Amino acid sequence: MQARMKNPAYVLPAATKGIGGFIQAINEGGISHELQELVALRASQINGCSACVQAHVHNLTKAGETTERIATVAAWREAPFFTDAERAALELAERVTRLADRSADSVPDALWDEVADAFDEKQLSALILVIGLTNLFNRLNTTIREPAGTTWG
Template identity: 45%
Template sequence: MTDESTVPAPALRISLREHAPEFYRPLLDAARAAAAGLADPLLAELVNLRASQINGCAYCLDSHASGARAHGEREHRLDTLAAWRETPYFTARERAALALTESVTLVAGTRVPDGVFAEAAKHFPEAELAHLIGLISMINALNRVGVASRLTPAPKG
């Protein structure tokens, strides 16, 4: 087993924060605005974390797992989020949000089925549902920026 502190992180390819701030800052602002439109900040972190798991964005995984913990999320739920359907740990509202997250994240293959959308609409008023879709869209954009630029989390000591 390798000590993770000795394994160098892949080099950052490009910093959008530095080289395209007029794009990057509004993207972050849109993500924050979408999250603020949800009644539950923990749910926003779970949505961000699940999309980031699917997309493999290390920076976003680290950031949103930390954010979820800061909002009181329990470790066993974080540990099983990738298999949320097979656990009893998530509420019907969270399940609807996670199903929508997966469907929108994988939109090229799913086309967001009517049933997935209808289930989310049962649990979220229209304004909150609109913010949820916005949040899912923004985290997917941020995941793509993070993966393409090789944005990595800061080392933890």
């Protein structure tokens, strides 16, 4: 399979610059690279972005993440491999990604309290940004049919 076109972020170089700013901010937010990848993987699974799912699995493997944790991200509620903070972050990723499915607040107060207890404001900002940016990437890649195995950079 071949993409329909070059990634729009590369066609319009100012987009690449803006994305780079987001990534820099996320990396300054104080959350681990592994947590960034876990929530990005979950959002990408929900959105059906094969290129992103494959990339996040690759990044997690490269970072030394266990097979058990990577394999059970889609079923994190039933898996014993995640901390309370990671569970709160994964729930936030699901809620923010599934905006169209909501019938009430996208992020209920109880979940907000959980993530706010687990992460300081800087970390929570980075977490929200990584979830939002992942959803952007998912939408770009699924629109152009970016195939799994694509590398960016």
